[in-house]
Every structure is written in C-alpha cells, then in structure tokens.
Amino acid sequence: MRKNIVAGNWKMNKTLQEGIALAKDLNEALKQKTVNCDVVICTPFIHLASVAAEIDQTKLGLGAENCADKKSGAYTGEVSAAMVASTGAKYVILGHSERRQYYGETSEILKEKVTLALENNLTPIFCIGEVLAEREAGKHFEVVNTQLKEALFGLSAEDFSKIVIAYEPVWAIGTGKTASSDQAQEIHAVIRQTITEKYGKEVAENTSILYGGSCKASNAQELFAKPDVDGGLIGGAALSVEDFMGIIVAF
Numbered sequence: 001m002r003k004n005i006v007a008g009n010w011k012m013n014k015t016l017q018e019g020i021a022l023a024k025d026l027n028e029a030l031k032q033k034t035v036n037c038d039v040v041i042c043t044p045f046i047h048l049a050s051v052a053a054e055i056d057q058t059k060l061g062l063g064a065e066n067c068a069d070k071k072s073g074a075y076t077g078e079v080s081a082a083m084v085a086s087t088g089a090k091y092v093i094l095g096h097s098e099r100r101q102y103y104g105e106t107s108e109i110l111k112e113k114v115t116l117a118l119e120n121n122l123t124p125i126f127c128i129g130e131v132l133a134e135r136e137a138g139k140h141f142e143v144v145n146t147q148l149k150e151a152l153f154g155l156s157a158e159d160f161s162k163i164v165i166a167y168e169p170v171w172a173i174g175t176g177k178t179a180s181s182d183q184a185q186e187i188h189a190v191i192r193q194t195i196t197e198k199y200g201k202e203v204a205e206n207t208s209i210l211y212g213g214s215c216k217a218s219n220a221q222e223l224f225a226k227p228d229v230d231g232g233l234i235g236g237a238a239l240s241v242e243d244f245m246g247i248i249v250a251f
C-alpha cells in the first residue's frame with residue numbers, strides 16, 4: 001500500500017545555523033512520538049550535508065528543493081542530482097510552481113531532472129497544480145493531467161513507481177487560502193485515474209499523492225482523511241517544530 005508522507009519545503013528560509021537547529025529539534029520531537037506517516041524535510045542545498053549528519057533518517061527523511069537538469073560540468077551555480085545524493089539526501093522536490101513560474105522550468109527541463117534524480121536513487125516529489133485563472137476557467141483537470149503526462153509519462157512503470165506526486169494549486173500556496181478537502185479529493189482522484197489509465201491500477205494505488213497549499217494543523221486532519229490525499233507538502237508551517245508536528249500528528 002502507498003505511504004502517507006508529510007514533507008516540509010523550507011523554500012529560501014533559514015540560515016545554516018537556524019536550519020540545523022530546526023532539523024535537530026524536529027528529529028528530537030519525532031524520537032519522542034510514534035507517528036503514522038513518513039516525515040521528510042526538504043532544505044536549501046547548503047543545509048543538506050550538515051543536516052544529514054545531525055538527523056536519524058529512519059525517522060526523518062531529507063531532501064533537496066531542486067537539482068540541475070545536467071549531469072555535471074560548466075553550469076555555474078547549479079547543483080547536480082549526484083551532488084545532492086552525495087550529501088545523504090534521499091528526496092528531491094521537482095517542478096515546484098515557484099520553479100516553473102520564476103525560473104522558467106518547462107516539462108522538457110523537468111523530464112531531464114526526473115531522469116537524473118532517479119539515476120542517483122533520489123525520490124522525486126513531483127509538483128503539479130493550476131493557477132487561479134485556470135481553475136476559474138474550469139481547466140484544472142486538464143492542466144494537471146498535461147503536467148503529469150509531459151514530464152512523467154515517458155517513464156517505465158518501474159521508474160514511475162518511485163515518484164511521489166504533490167498536487168499544489170498555485171492559488172493556495174502561501175495565501176492562507178487552502179483548497180477545500182472536497183476540492184483536493186476531487187482532483188487527487190482524477191490524478192490517480194490518469195495514472196491508472198497509463199500504468200494500471202496497481203501502480204496508481206501505490207502512488208502517494210500529497211496535497212500542498214496553506215496546509216496547517218487546523219486543516220490537515222480533514223484533508224488527510226480523504227481517501228486519495230496521502231499527506232502534505234508543507235511550506236510556511238514546516239518552519240516551526242510545533243506547527244509541523246501539528247500536521248504530522250493529523251495522521
């Protein structure tokens with residue numbers, strides 16, 4: 001059966017010292033408590049190696065927020081999937097709407113990143129989601145299906161099975177305006193159906209589909225209670241142990 005996962009996306013927050021402290025405190029809190037989901041933190045690149053040395057990854061998984069679309073070489077400022085893996089990180093967020101929107105990441109680029117992540121045994125947390133105008137025009141199902149198909153449906157069933165999907169409606173990210181649990185369930189079911197059509201029921205049933213966008217302790221339980229919502233990708237509320245733990249215990 002698919003896993004329930006609560007993953008934090010720190011985005012561009014926390015200095016190295018603050019990040020290490022947060023990771024250590026979270027690791028400590030998870031040692032004190034039995035939880036019913038996998039917990040992951042995705043941190044800026046510079047935190048990865050130090051955080052990896054401080055946490056117990058059987059309790060708290062570690063990932064990056066991005067990786068390069070090239071293997072290695074003269075790409076100033078980029079960080080490769082192999083470099084991410086060499087820190088001890090096991091996950092990588094790919095295709096976040098902020099990367100698509102502000103850094104021009106297309107499905108073509110994301111396909112390369114996914115391939116390189118998998119080659120380096122990283123689990124991609126692959127983000128899809130519509131902007132407000134697309135939802136208002138009734139195009140949200142079409143948008144997420146296209147994002148899925150363009151970047152991921154070239155993968156073999158075996159490789160696709162290694163992917164975690166995160167549905168993040170762009171209008172709900174950092175806005176305090178979360179999708180209702182019914183809206184989340186409706187589109188997660190559509191995403192799972194699209195995966196079923198391509199890879200079959202078994203692969204689809206085993207794919208974890210997380211919800212992201214203003215998810216917090218006060219709404220996590222209702223969201224996670226939906227049959228096709230397998231956890232959350234958390235931004236703002238992942239930046240404090242108390243807030244993040246409040247979401248984790250919703251399972």
Ligand code: 13P
Pocket residue numbers: 009096168172173174175176212213214215233234235236237
């Ligand atoms: P917020 O939880 O801050 O809305 O961010 C969601 C997100 O973008 C996680 O990747």
